[in-house]
Amino acid sequence: MGYSGKTVVDRFISVAHDFPDSVAVRDVTVLGSESVFTYRELYESARNRSAELHEAGIVPGDLVAVDMPAGFDAVVSFLAVWLAEACYLPLDHFGPSERNRSIVEDAAPKALLTPEGKSSVFDSSEPVTRKNGYDLLFRAHAHQPPSGTAYIIYTSGTTGDPKGVPVTHRNLSALFDATAPWFDVDTTDTWLLFHSLAFDFSIWELWGALTTGGRLLIPDRLTVRDPEKCADLIRNEQVSVLNQTPTSFLSLAPELCSWDFQGSCLRYVVFGGEQLFPRFLRDFCKSSNSFVYNMYGITEITVHATIRRVSWSDIELNISNIGETLPGFTARVVDEHGYEVPFSEVGELLLAGPQVVGGYLRKPELSERRFTVLDGKYYYRSGDLVRREMEGFVYVGRNDEQVKLRGHRIELGEVDRALQEVPGVTAALSVVIEDEDERYMACAYVSEDATDITTRRWRNALSERLPSYMIPRRFARVDSMPRTRNGKIDRGEIENVFRRAR
Structure with a gap:
């Protein structure tokens, strides 16, 4: 472009x-x-x-x-x-x-x-x-x-x-x-x-x-x-363009769904900043005529790099489809050695184009590691794992969220998706807890009816979706997912939930 x-x-x-x-x-x-x-x-x-x-x-x-x-x-x-x-x-x-x-x-x-x-x-x-x-x-x-x-x-x-x-x-x-x-x-x-x-x-x-x-x-x-006050502000001020992290919208969506959406002011709802598991959007999309976009981006590529209009298929399958690259971008999906992976296989997303910045401020060594020239194009190594499908890129997780437990390589993004699919779960996230003498996986979750889900029920549900070594050992219900100042999930605070409960 x-x-x-x-x-x-x-x-x-x-x-x-x-x-x-x-x-x-x-x-x-x-x-x-x-x-x-x-x-x-x-x-x-x-x-x-x-x-x-x-x-x-x-x-x-x-x-x-x-x-x-x-x-x-x-x-x-x-x-x-x-x-x-x-x-x-x-x-x-x-x-x-x-x-x-x-x-x-x-x-x-x-x-x-x-x-x-x-x-x-x-x-x-x-x-x-x-x-x-x-x-x-x-x-x-x-x-x-x-x-x-x-x-x-x-x-x-x-x-x-x-x-x-x-x-x-x-x-x-x-x-x-x-x-x-x-x-x-x-x-x-x-x-x-x-x-x-x-x-x-x-x-x-x-x-x-x-x-x-x-x-x-x-x-x-x-x-x-405050989700209730924010929803009132959106309605009273006739906000037509709303940008959200999924974590923030998880609390806001029920308040928005309480309106009569006939002639809704909201024209565009844009998600960014973190992975979107779209199943929780079902009620909102049923009651709204808004264009709902999932946009993947990083600061190093100037806010947004891809776009996907969230579909009913995405919602039903709970797939984090980040769509196609914006005009001007060239994308590669590569393995740990830098070779392009076959279609539908998972690899790291590399991006080149006019939105890619020139490097980090006075950090030449870090810039050299994260930016590279391939076939004459200047690429940013995103550190994000995706797979290329017919309808766009599907986000899998971070390559630094790949952990090794008991000899097995585990992609936390894959675990998170399985957790989200358990009936009665509104939101869930896996973390790795480091104790003095062991490392194990744990899950914090928000339930639809604010009641605990037993460990036995979790394991029964997850055993149909994950191998045993990928099932978290501990589970803890939280009222809402803790957020950073930027509206993203605060993983550190989730880890503290389990450390305080020891």
Whole structure:
């Protein structure tokens, strides 16, 4: 697919010129109050702040960390940085301060933009430029990121060690070029900013709205964590584009299904961020006319790489079909030696295309391990296991979730799928527990009627689906799956459930 040549900034400016009086942002982050801003107001605010950044010493190519809570001011700051021809590093304003400090130390931005007097990252000895309601704090030592960078997102992946991923304007533009055929969105749509600004799913939510003339709805943090309140917000604000991790939607779906879906406002529901087992969508899809998409993606390939409209066959078979690659991508499925595997066999997914980033920030050895050139194309080694089928790629799991117990190689994704198929189970996940003298597999689950499922019933049901060595030893019912700040399942907390019960 060809590159359109229009950056996200260009697209936003075009929308602001064409629809200056349309609502761009509705900020309801403060309970009991709301603020509404038009595209004209957003653009003018960003231009003014950009001029202030330039006067303070920000020059093209600089990296500016933005440590602000989700809200109109954060959106203005992102745009202002881009209009100054710099790039931004979003921080989770309410996240762990030590992690933010570690990220800032590693990324080495020239300055940090934060609400007035509210930085937990820089100490008071740093020089501060105080502007209209915000502080610009300059660092003594800074590095410029790679040329053309739009933003840098830090991701821990499976290593637990945060690493910076510089995403270029070209990468980001390619994302919206590639996804356009599937999303007929315009000025009548309302996008909900559900996710943390430091999680790349929010990049899709934020700029998906503001490059198409839509309205970006920014809720308060408590509302998005309360399924009933979130469902009410979606209905009352006529949200038409909703993006979710499966774990988050598991709690939200029953609230949405309680509505009368005749003429539902929800046009698109997009899943991403983690594996989707679609069986739990049965009731929602029966009562909704929404386009429901399963989109696979990673920060290193700019949010989304594949798309699949969830079908009734997917739901009935509970298959995690991630569909076809977006235009512009080339995919390979390879074994542990790098050779392509036959059709329908499991292998690691490698992706090449205009959305693939150039590597990690100042981590050449890690970049060399995770990125490779094959037949003249630059591929990212995803670490995700898939198999290629007639209807698209079926997600199997992570290659680092393959464990060896009692001499057997076990793919946790295969175990999880079998767990999900047991009658009466709403959600389930397997983990490996390391005791002092042994390792074993355990399962945490949510049941439909909030009652315990006996170990004997589990084993009887699983014995029809799995060999004995793949059946977990211990089972524990939880009220809901614990989530990280990004809405994904918190495996560490599930492991703690079993450690506390010893």
